[in-house]
Amino acid sequence: MxxxxxxxxxxxxxxxxxDWWPGSPCAIMITAILVQNTAWSNVEKTVAELGERLIPEYIDSLTEEELQPLIRSCGFYRAKARYIKALTAWFKGYSYQVEQVQAKTLLEVRQELLSLPGIGAETADAILTYAFRMPSFxxxxxxxxxxxxxxxxxxxxxxxxxxxxxxxxxxxxxxxxxxxxxxxxxxxxxxxxxxxxxxxxxxxxxxxx
Ligand code: SF4
Incomplete structure (x- = not known):
């Protein structure tokens, strides 16, 4: 063996x-949700359309209903809009600062992520590893x-x-x-x-x- x-x-x-998961930490968090049950090519299309608006402040400024059409091509867009809004709100609690998240332990951050809607172990571990560089396989x-x-x-x-x-x-x-x-x-x-x-x-x- x-x-x-x-x-x-x-x-x-x-x-x-x-390769490495592309994009800023915020983009990685959002695309980790967008890629659920869809092809990466759909995620790329959405990311390209959002362009420079793919920042937490912009996502936070939108209502769920306003976000839905922007991510429609990734499928399950109503649920995903809700998940993204919840994740962005969570990140806002850290002032959108990666360093503030990293100041907590990996287990604490993992538990917080897992408590959010639409985030299971695979998505949480991807966010931890690629967005926050906290190694969780x-x-x-x-x-x-x-x-x-x-x-x-x-x-x-x-x-x-x-x-x-x-x-x-x-x-x-x-x-x-x-x-x-x-x-x-x-x-x-x-x-x-x-x-x-x-x-x-x-x-x-x-x-x-
Ligand atoms: S492609 Fe997968 S199933 Fe086929 S030999 Fe390689 S590891 Fe095994």
Missing amino acids: LTSKAIYGRLIAAYGQP VLDAYTRRLLERLGYDFKTDDERRAFLTEGIEHSADMYGWYHWALLEHGKVRCGKKPKCDGCVFGEVCRLTD
């Missing part, structure tokens, strides 16, 4: 240095599927997270890159219908036994 570090090494060998469906296909019988995300973070650098950079590389692999190859020919995990994967 591969170690977490070995999995990451193979991902880097296959896809190169991973993001676990998504692609990652769970890959680990299962590689033969790990983890039952919970806590077990998966413990495995993935063992033996690697505990930093937001590392966690963010690793998640991005897993995302890339899931999108390019290891989706519901995998394209296994030439995969870097070919000889250790259950599906190619």
